[in-house]
Amino acid sequence: MEGENKSVLVEFFLRGLTDDTEVQPFIFGLFLCAYLITIFGNLLIMLAIKCDSHLHTPMYFFLCHLSVNDMYLVSIIVPKMLLNIQTQDQRITYAGCLSQGFFVAVCTLFECFLLGIMAYDRYVAICYPLTYKVIMSPCFCVTLILLSLFISVANGLLHSMMLLHLSFCTDWEILHFFCEIAQVIKLACSDSLINNILIFVTASIFAGVPLIEIIFSYIHIVSTVLKLPSSEGKYKAFSTCGSHLSVVSLFYGTGFGVYITSSVIDSPKEIAVASVMYSVVPPMMNPFIYCLRNKDMKEALQKVFGRAPLL
Template sequence: MEPGNDTQISEFLFLGLSEEPELQPLIFGLFLSMYLITMVGNVLIILAISSDSHLYTPMYFFLSNLSLVDICFTSTTIPKMLVNIQTQSKVITYEGCITQLYFFLFFGAFDDFLLTLMAYDRFVAICHPLHYTVIMNPQLCGLLLLVCWIMSILYSLLQSLMVLRLSFCTDLEIPHFFCELNQMIKLACSDAFLNNMVMYSGVGLMGVGPLIGILYSYSKIISCIRGMSSAQGKYKAFSTCASHLSVVSLFYCTGLGVYLSSAATHSSQSSAVASVMYTVVTPMLNPFIYSLRNKDIQVSLKKFFGMAGIKITK
């Protein structure tokens, strides 16, 4: 295959999860259903928090941002996939692919940082309850969120610019359903050693770094819980962390599992199927995890639907 200059590339082709024509309607229906559930679930979380003044706390401030990021994260990949299946097209433009890559990395990194902030919030609430409102003041929460924005932008911008420097072969088929960074680097005809170094370093920093912060926060939380004399106090403290722990476990087990498996195996198809877990399933399950295990969210949702019912009857 002849190497080509990246300025001459006009489009890539997605191979998707399966090339079997008879499976396309099933895949379309399945992903459309999961996408709609993700949208509705996360929008309801945002509406419940924004409509209840009792939930104007750092914990729910970060949770509403997590729901918003999950909506955007899923929207970077699934709509394009659904359109391609519906139109029986596998094409994405070069510019569209780079744009999709940028926003996918941005919202993925932002999701990661938010989970870390939520762990720190739980640490302060449980280990320093008397100083919680002073430490987690609105100014600090806003500043932490701004830092997350900036770091996510820099990370996704760096990785996207590194892809722009690559030259690609005439074989421009991406064995995936979106422009995944690792798969794009594999398509390059030019030397991709620097790209691989930056990619794995970035994944290490963005994945392992926040994870260390989360584990450190929870090590302190466990120490504080063990020091409590009241069994009821221990249960209440742990119950406030249960939802977050479930989301963190789901996010990291699926995300890191995909990258570790892609490094260990050469099966691109299995990597594409595995990536469905952290790109689609995790954002879809987050609202259920928080609403089912959080009485405050349940009460706010009931109030919200009650207010909406009253307005409709009027």
């Protein structure tokens, strides 16, 4: 009981990316710009999808949810980080840290599921075009979203509830810029073996299964596209998948980069910097990828702004 009482009363300290006060204004400006770009870019995608009836399809329904998830993810992390830099107050309550870790876990896993669902959507559209509307019915699409969200929330709750059983003694300093559950577990002075095993198992399953499904889908997509007689048909098919593949590569590539960095480099600061690559960069870059590489999105944005075609 004594350990549990300590856990309830504890305050954590987020060390951020650097202790150098001269660099912090630059970091503040950089992350503020990244946050505003992310919010504006994803709102732009949602506006374009809403205003263009041609984009009221499963593919853009899922893209809209991806944009909402990206905005939510950066809103969980970046504003608190900016507030800490501005006030020079690095404290975060135990409840606040637990909540932040929970929502980050939910958004990250939901992103994996969304990317997997979008790959399946492209697989059905290209490999089974005649039955596409039947398979990807509105009811089925909503069910996929709700099921993915349910699993993501359940996973986040599992790790958060397991975190409540840990006790924290005197080391309350998180060498990170947000409360990542794995980093919080490292501060526990009680046995955290089960927590670490759970993180490894759930991450391997819930992040690995969508990745395997994406690879499986694109193997069949490439095989089908190569059999198309016209080069125009091949180009159109590949162009609809190019944006999604770029987003998948960015998200999973940065995620694996963080995992490799944490395994090879025993430096919390460098791991924190690497974590920026999967938590902040992909949500910021996704709107650029879809707006610049997707012809339908460019035409929709042209209609929204009522000006010359976007390059």
